[in-house]
Each structure stands twice: as C-alpha cells, then as structure tokens.
Amino acid sequence: MEEQTHENLSPAQRVGRAAALGALVVGGFFPFVWMVLTSLKTEGELQKFPVQYLPSKLDFSNYARVFSEQPFAQFFFNSLAVSLLSTLLCIVAAVPAAYALARLNLRGRGLLLTAVVAFSMFPVVSLLIPLFRLMRGAELLNTYPALILPYAALSLPIGILTLVAFFSAIPRDLEAAAMVDGTTRVGALTRVVLPLSMPGVVTAALLVFVNSWNEFLLALSFNTKLSMRTVSVGVTLYQGEFAFPWPLIAAAVVVATVPLVLLIAIFQKRFVSGLTAGGVKA
Template sequence: MNRKKTRCIKVAIIIILTIGAFFPAFPILWMVLSSFKPNVEIFAWPPTWIPRDFSLGTYISIFHNSEQLRFFINSYLISIVVVIFTLCFSILASYALSRFDFPGKGLINTLIISVQAVPPITLLIPYLSLVVMMNLYNTYGALIFTYMLFTLPYAILMMTGYMNTLPEDLDEAVMIDGGSRFRALWTVLVPTALPGLVSVGMYTFMRAWNEYLFALALTKTNNMRTVPVGINLLMGQHAYKWNEMMAMSVIGSLPVIILFLLFQKYFIAGMTAGSVKS
C-alpha cells in the first residue's frame, strides 16, 4: 500500500512539473516555430503550429545582412569585455572584503547592497548627461562602463560569499612557502573558486547581453546597436517583420542557452556556495 501511494505521489509530482514547465516553454517553442514561417503565416487564423511553408529564409537573410550581423558582433564584444572586467574587479574586491578588516568595511558592504535597490531607469537621464559630457556617447566605452555599474555590485556580493567559504589556511600555506597574498589569490583561490566565477560570469554575460534601455539611449547609429535594440528596429511604422524578429531572438538566445548547458554544474554550485558559510 505504501509502495502504491509513493508511486502515485511521484506520478502526481511529474504531472505537476510537466504542466509547470509547459508555461515557460510555450513562448520559446512558439518563437522557434515562428522563425521558420513566412510573415503572412504568422498572422493566419487558425494559427498553425508546424509551419506549412517551412523556410530558412529568415536565417539566411540575417547572416547575409551586414547590419544585423553587426548587432551580434557588438553584443558579443561588449558582453565579453564586461565579463572580463567584472570578474577581475570582483575577485580583488571580494578577496579584500573576505580576508581583511579595515575601517569603513561595513559601510562599503552597505553601499554595495544599497546600489542594488536603485531602479536603473531612474539613473537614465543623469547618466546620459554624464556620458555626453565625457564625450562617450555612441561608443563602446559608454556601454561597457554602464553595464559594469550594474553587474559589479552583485558580482562582488556573490564572490565575497564564495570567498568566505574558502579556508584561510589556503592563503597561509602559500605565504609560508614564501609566496605573496597576490600569488595565493591567483594561483590557489581563483582556481578553487571556479564555480563562483562561472556563476558570476554567466550572470554578467546575461545581464549585458539582454540589456535594452541603456543600449538604446546611449547609442544613435546602427553600427553601435546591440541585439535587443536591433530586434526592436524590425518594428516598422507600417509592418512588423515578426519572422525576422523571432529568428534574431532565437539566435540571440543561443549563447546564453549554450553557456548554461556547458557550465550548469558550476553555476548551480556557485549560486548555492555562499549560503553555506557567511
């Protein structure tokens, strides 16, 4: 009886999880299928799941369009640079906050946490004025610095929590052998903190890759636009190119999906490590 009850509970859980997974999966499935349809078929009624006129034309047109390819190049370049700088700064900052006691440490932690509570949209107008005054408008530098302002606070908090789980004996072992703290950090702690670094890197990449508001406000020419803004440009005054929008969305989603599939083990470990020891 208990075995039968356990089996029923498992079946019920599977059914509930399947239904729950359908809701987030439905828009993704519809996006992928629509990317293979002509624009006319997308508006057909009743709607069709499987494309009647299956076509790769939208993907071919994207890869033959230098302007749209530029959107992807910009997004890759900006996101990768932001990830590199965010990781470097967050490693140094988290090591200092984890290993040293100094005046103002509590205040710094409070400020880092407080920054997360500020809605980015409230900073748009003053930040735009600052960027224009510094002659950074419509440049890679403006977007890179902007995204770092958004990603660094969370990255520092996350890496500090992970650094706190690493015993100080690791640092001391290197210093006893004549090494410096800097050497202990980069040769021992950083490789050990790989799950935390992967988590921070993935979060940073996704934040930079998906950002739309500042990418639109801080650029004015199409050769500086990123993928989210490029997708929005397909919304014309009289017609929407829904099939191209869906195809660009599919291509734009692939980097994040691939990253998660490759590093999901490290990502999950890094996300949960900071809650083990504070």
C-alpha cells in the first residue's frame, strides 16, 4: 500500500517530500554535528570572524582534557549506574500497575489514569524542597538511591501510560487460553503479555533512561560531592567565573551524548515501532 501511494506521487510531490525529510534530518542532526565540530576546534578558531565552520585540523586534545581536568569517567559511571537502576526500578513498578489498569475491572480506573497524567505534569522544581528534606531525613544525600528513587518515581507516569496502551491492545483471549492451560494471572502477564508488548517496554525503558541521564536539578541538589556528580552536572564544572572554554565544554557534551546515540541506534526499530504503535492504539 505504501509503495503504491509513493508511485502515485507526482515528481513535484516527490521532490517536496524529499526536501521536507531532508530539512527534518538536517535540523535534527545539525546541533550535534556542530557540537562535534566545535569540540575539534581551538579557542582561536572558535573566535574567528567570519565563522570558521570546519576545524583546520582534527585536534582531539579537548577530549583528553575532559578526563584530565575533571573526574569525568566517574561522572559517566555515576550517570550510567543511576540511569540503569532507576530505569529497571521504574519498569518493574510500571508493568504490574499498567497491567492492572489495562486488564482488571478496577473501580475508579478513569480517575486513576487521570491522577497518573496529573502527576506527570508536576514540575520537578516544585518537588525539590520536599524531596530534599525526605532524602536528608533518610540520610541518602550523596548516594545513588538519592537519585534512583526520585528518578524512578518521576518517570513512573510515562512508563505506565506507555504500557497501558500496549497491554490494552493485546486480545484477552490469549491470556484466557493460557489461564485455561493452568497458568496464573502473573504467568499470563510474563509469558504472554510482556513478550507481545516488548516494543512498548523498550520504548518506556528508553524514555525513562533518557530522562534520568539528562536530569540536572535533582542531581545538582542531592549529590554535592564531586565523586557523586553525574555527567549533566559535570559538564558545567569546566566553566570558570570569567571563562567559558566552549571547545572543552562541547567535547564533554559529546562524550555525555554518546550513550544516548548508541541506545537509539541499537533499539531504533523497536523504539520507532513502539512510539508508532503506542500512538495508534492509545
């Protein structure tokens, strides 16, 4: 059907579609490409006028400085640990919650979904002080749980809403057949529903991971020790009071972005199909 539609397009329409797609690709990738080019320049090249778009030579010294001037490897490990664990915790909590909302005849189901959506709209800054007092009271400041627990809780609504759409679209007959064969409700979830909803699980996990990796305010406020900083906060440590070494900062940003690029590249098919299917089924 798609091929037939494409064949029916006139040459002008094909050129217009190609131009639109090209503009989207350039607009999406240009900031990252510009950041990479900036990271390969010197301060002198960056300040030239007119603008010098390409570096005169490939100089990777800024990347070496990223790891020598700050413990960026530790920042990277901290972000990786926090993001992975918060994603795992969030998905483990979101799966049964979403399954209950999608499958069980819960009283006030619509109200519960409304509450989930409302919670997702809370700005993080409005929760900063109560969360800080909670973490300080629990003596969790400057620890991984200080970030893992809030990240998982704040990302839980998007995980639940994403999975509810997928669970609702799976025919109930498949679960009923499995339960007739002796499988429990939990077994039907793990053996039937989850495998069929894997694109949705991957989509939810990627969204949670990206949110956790990029989060700045809580990481800045809860973990103040240098050894506990994450990459989002660590990038800001390269600027001075009167100096902004943009090539060095750009190199740090590129290093911090690499895991996200790799994840999207690896799970691209599942992520795109998850977003598309979730949007249609919801």
